[in-house]
Amino acid sequence: xxxxxxxxxxxxxxQGRRAQxxxxxxxxxxxxxxxxxxxxxxxxxxxxxxxxxxxxxVRRGEFLALMxxxxxxxxxxxxxxxxxxxxxxxxxFEGRVVVAGMDTRDHGPGEMSxxxxxxxxxxxxQLFNMTVEDEVAFGLESLxxxxxxxxxxxxxxxxxxxxxxxxxxxxLQLSGGQKKRLAIATVLAMRPQVLVLDxxxxxxxxxxxxxxxxxVEKLKREGEATVVMVEQDAEAVMxxxxxxxxxxxxxxxxxxxxxxxxxxxxxxxxxxLAVPQMSELAHLFNRRQGTSxxxxxxxxxxxxxxxxxxxxxxxGPRGSIQYPIPNIQYPVSFEHSSAVKVEDLWHRYDDGPLAxxxxxxxxxxxxxxxxxxxxxxxxxxxxKHFNRLLRPTRGRVLVLGQHTTGQSVGQLAxxxxxxxxxxxxxxxxPTVWEELAFGPRxxxxxxxxxxxxxxxxxxxxxxxxxxxTPPAILGYGLRRxxxxxxxxxxxxxxLVLDxxxxxxxxxxxxxxxEEVTNLNSQGHTIILVTHDMKLxxxxxxxVLVLDxxxxxxxxxxxxxxxxxALLRQAFLAPPPITALARRMRLVLSPSTLLRINxxxxxYGLRGDSLTVEEFYQEYTALRRxxxxx
Amino acid sequence: xxxxxxxxxxxxxWLHRLDPRTKLAFVVLSSILLLNYxxxxxxxAFLLGIHGILWSGxxxxxxxxxxxxxxxxxxxxxxxxxxIFYPQGNEVLLQVWRVRITTQSLLQGLSTALRVDAxxxxxxxxxxxxxxxxxxxxxxxxxxxxxxxxxxxxxLRYLPTLYGIYTTVSEAQQARGWVIGKGGFIQRIKxxxxxxVAVIVTALRLADNLSMALAARGFQSGTRRTYLRELxxxxxxxxxxxxxxxxxxxxxxxxxxxxxxxx
Numbered sequence: 015x016x017x018x019x020x021x022x023x024x025x026x027x028x029q030g031r032r033a034q035x036x037x038x039x040x041x042x043x044x045x046x047x048x049x050x051x052x053x054x055x056x057x058x059x060x061x062x063x064x065x066x067x068x069x070x071x072v073r074r075g076e077f078l079a080l081m082x083x084x085x086x087x088x089x090x091x092x093x094x095x096x097x098x099x100x101x102x103x104x105x106x107f108e109g110r111v112v113v114a115g116m117d118t119r120d121h122g123p124g125e126m127s128x129x130x131x132x133x134x135x136x137x138x139x140q141l142f143n144m145t146v147e148d149e150v151a152f153g154l155e156s157l158x159x160x161x162x163x164x165x166x167x168x169x170x171x172x173x174x175x176x177x178x179x180x181x182x183x184x185x186l187q188l189s190g191g192q193k194k195r196l197a198i199a200t201v202l203a204m205r206p207q208v209l210v211l212d213x214x215x216x217x218x219x220x221x222x223x224x225x226x227x228x229x230v231e232k233l234k235r236e237g238e239a240t241v242v243m244v245e246q247d248a249e250a251v252m253x254x255x256x257x258x259x260x261x262x263x264x265x266x267x268x269x270x271x272x273x274x275x276x277x278x279x280x281x282x283x284x285x286x287l288a289v290p291q292m293s294e295l296a297h298l299f300n301r302r303q304g305t306s307x308x309x310x311x312x313x314x315x316x317x318x319x320x321x322x323x324x325x326x327x328x329x330g331p332r333g334s335i336q337y338p339i340p341n342i343q344y345p346v347s348f349e350h351s352s353a354v355k356v357e358d359l360w361h362r363y364d365d366g367p368l369a370x371x372x373x374x375x376x377x378x379x380x381x382x383x384x385x386x387x388x389x390x391x392x393x394x395x396x397x398k399h400f401n402r403l404l405r406p407t408r409g410r411v412l413v414l415g416q417h418t419t420g421q422s423v424g425q426l427a428x429x430x431x432x433x434x435x436x437x438x439x440x441x442x443x444p445t446v447w448e449e450l451a452f453g454p455r456x457x458x459x460x461x462x463x464x465x466x467x468x469x470x471x472x473x474x475x476x477x478x479x480x481x482x483t484p485p486a487i488l489g490y491g492l493r494r495x496x497x498x499x500x501x502x503x504x505x506x507x508x509l510v511l512d513x514x515x516x517x518x519x520x521x522x523x524x525x526x527x528e529e530v531t532n533l534n535s536q537g538h539t540i541i542l543v544t545h546d547m548k549l550x551x552x553x554x555x556x557v558l559v560l561d562x563x564x565x566x567x568x569x570x571x572x573x574x575x576x577x578x579a580l581l582r583q584a585f586l587a588p589p590p591i592t593a594l595a596r597r598m599r600l601v602l603s604p605s606t607l608l609r610i611n612x613x614x615x616x617y618g619l620r621g622d623s624l625t626v627e628e629f630y631q632e633y634t635a636l637r638r639x640x641x642x643x
Numbered sequence: 644x645x646x647x648x649x650x651x652x653x654x655x656x657w658l659h660r661l662d663p664r665t666k667l668a669f670v671v672l673s674s675i676l677l678l679n680y681x682x683x684x685x686x687x688a689f690l691l692g693i694h695g696i697l698w699s700g701x702x703x704x705x706x707x708x709x710x711x712x713x714x715x716x717x718x719x720x721x722x723x724x725x726x727i728f729y730p731q732g733n734e735v736l737l738q739v740w741r742v743r744i745t746t747q748s749l750l751q752g753l754s755t756a757l758r759v760d761a762x763x764x765x766x767x768x769x770x771x772x773x774x775x776x777x778x779x780x781x782x783x784x785x786x787x788x789x790x791x792x793x794x795x796x797x798x799l800r801y802l803p804t805l806y807g808i809y810t811t812v813s814e815a816q817q818a819r820g821w822v823i824g825k826g827g828f829i830q831r832i833k834x835x836x837x838x839x840v841a842v843i844v845t846a847l848r849l850a851d852n853l854s855m856a857l858a859a860r861g862f863q864s865g866t867r868r869t870y871l872r873e874l875x876x877x878x879x880x881x882x883x884x885x886x887x888x889x890x891x892x893x894x895x896x897x898x899x900x901x902x903x904x905x906x
Binding site for chain 2: 093096098101102122123124125127128131132134136138139140142143144145147148151152153154155156157158159160161164165168182186200201204398401403423424427428431432434436438439440441442443452453456457486500501504
């Protein structure tokens with residue numbers, strides 16, 4: 015671990031401090047007026063321009079975050095940094111990219127890989143060896159290092175990403191977070207001068223996210239690491255980045271410190287990007303109250319808002335305020351009160367460990383249930399029982415009051431629609447129209463009915479313009495919509511959505527969730543499997559927390575997010591705004607209470623807000639009270 | 644499920660430590676022996692010996708049982724069909740209509756079945772005790788170009804992945820009311836289309852990403868490649884290899900000069 019002081023090889027150890035300082039200020043990545051277009055998909059077709067004049071400089075030792083909506087060209091930019099573009103794919107390349115003094119026009123990815131370590135988004139395709147050890151060794155073998163040097167570097171890199179002791183394991187056996195960390199180790203061991211991470215935490219469960227981010231933090235804290243990180247997650251970017259660059263439609267449109275960038279809430283939302291919840295809150299106050307808040311962390315928000323209220327924070331008993339909580343009302347359009355009922359359900363995979371151990375659950379028709387928990391906690395195993403993709407080892411499942419035993423997957427498809435995580439696992443038809451017609455046709459409806467349903471689905475999901483397009487060539491967000499529409503076309507009463515928002519940007523997520531909410535208000539039961547606590551807080555009425563195949567908690571969302579200790583057991587945490595509300599513990603001072611002549615106090619924040627809007631409403635209501643309004 | 648394609652079982656034994664090239668030589672030697680000696684006793688003795696090797700090489704009995712379970716159907720098929728289609732000799736044991744079962748043909752069937760089993764087990768000794776990376780290293784050492792070796796290794800590595808994709812895709816389509824393999828032959832083939840298209844598209848994406856990942860890890864960077872673990876012949880190899888050579892010569896002499904070992 016002595017090595018760790020200079021994680022990227024300590025390239026200039028002999029030179030004096032001043033020389034090093036000078037070097038450290040130098041730009042290690044220079045991108046000048048970069049234009050790039052992918053070669054046409056079909057012979058004789060048009061090239062596909064993605065980068066349209068990118069200028070970017072990254073200083074040695076800097077931690078740069080690159081954000082942008084889907085299709086902005088972030089990954090493409092990453093691929094130009096080590097010469098994969100244009101060397102591997104061709105296409106038209108103008109301008110120049112120089113990394114660590116090497117121009118990518120003169121040096122292919124093989125040579126550039128000595129200087130630039132690129133970690134791809136998809137772990138599956140970059141872990142191609144049989145053991146963890148061989149995986150790390152692969153790059154070192156390419157460098158032509160001696161076995162003893164390799165041995166040292168493997169040990170070091172696995173130590174950095176906290177995976178020692180798994181050397182003989184197959185990468186296939188690792189968890190999502192472990193796979194990502196291994197992918198980081200494989201390039202880290204090559205001691206590149208620049209590390210490029212393409213969405214390192216996308217699609218990971220909360221624990222995996224935490225594991226990977228703590229490795230990222232370690233890199234930042236301990237070295238002069240130069241890191242370029244593409245990331246959608248605003249909270250993660252805010253925590254680690256020195257500088258944030260926003261990319262949109264092939265151009266860089268905004269850059270600055272996280273504080274500067276995230277204060278531009280409207281522009282960011284306009285580009286389809288998420289902002290940290292604290293920035294969103296500050297923005298809400300500034301827009302509606304004319305304040306000029308610029309907090310981006312919870313601590314800052316707490317002190318700014320406490321001051322604003324001119325009141326006391328206290329650690330006494332939580333106050334309460336007469337603030338209306340929206341009543342949960344179920345549409346009663348369905349005759350069966352229970353959409354899905356699970357009784358003492360156990361499941362064991364062949365030769366595998368127990369995946370479910372006695373789960374009980376009753377989902378009312380028209381409810382909106384979120385199922386959360388780590389990967390491997392049994393979420394997907396549970397929902398696959400609802401349409402009998404899996405059969406119970408013990409226990410039983412009832413759908414709309416009927417046993418699933420004896421019903422085929424096809425029959426259950428009329429009642430339970432299942433949206434799989436990856437749209438590409440579902441899409442196959444030559445046109446969107448055909449894709450949507452597939453389900454109803456399988457259910458044996460007449461061609462007239464199939465056409466009617468397909469047309470309606472196209473309208474409802476705003477896909478009319480794409481009806482004749484092959485779904486496979488649509489953008490990711492649209493592909494997601496096509497798959498949801500295709501499931502909806504079968505009109506199942508219950509919709510199971512397995513991590514539907516992974517890979518979508520903020521706007522894509524909003525649009526999808528609007529549609530889902532819409533379906534829910536029409537009476538469809540929604541069962542959402544997700545790792546995104548903000549989504550759970552905002553949309554779900556009830557939450558089931560699974561932990562190692564057992565129910566850890568099951569209840570209304572608002573109550574659940576109050577139980578932080580319980581959540582922590584499953585490595586979960588409430589969204590930042592709920593955490594803020596819980597910790598604010600803001601009450602009106604006794605003198606204020608006297609002044610407003612109220613004996614019903616103590617008045618204060620309820621501390622269980624689930625959304626930024628809710629927090630804002632409650633806070634301003636409290637303040638109005640305090641001002642005697 | 645994910646390891647259904649890897650027969651290797653990690654153990655520490657002389658057999659596991661043996662150089663993959665030595666084990667390959669053993670497979671070649673066994674094949675020559677078994678293809679030239681058709682005598683029942685040779686196959687039986689060989690099988691017995693192989694099980695001794697597996698046992699002393701700490702290959703778990705469950706693996707061996709697994710292999711036999713896979714071998715039974717073919718063994719029975721040969722035992723059953725051989726006497727029917729290759730009637731030899733005059734000692735008729737049983738005659739049904741025009742089908743005659745003779746003692747010779749029965750023995751011939753048995754010896755053929757055992758030979759097939761013995762051949763399979765010669766390969767299984769290699770596969771049970773050699774991890775795929777070492778196996779590929781061995782092949783490369785024997786002159787297979789590195790790129791081919793890598794391709795082979797990657798193909799083996801991604802079999803479970805592709806199988807996983809296939810499973811997920813077929814589940815996704817079943818959830819949309821689609822039914823596998825119904826109707827006549829053409830209908831049946833057609834019914835696999837929704838899976839195959841999605842699997843192929845996904846596999847192509849995977850292949851594309853894989854080629855980029857290889858480049859990002861310095862593959863074909865022009866630097867001469869080194870290896871973390873060089874294969875080195877150990878003491879056991881140095882004993883085995885000359886032994887194999889001598890055995891081969893003895894086998895060939897016995898078989899062709901003295902015409903022994905055939906019934």
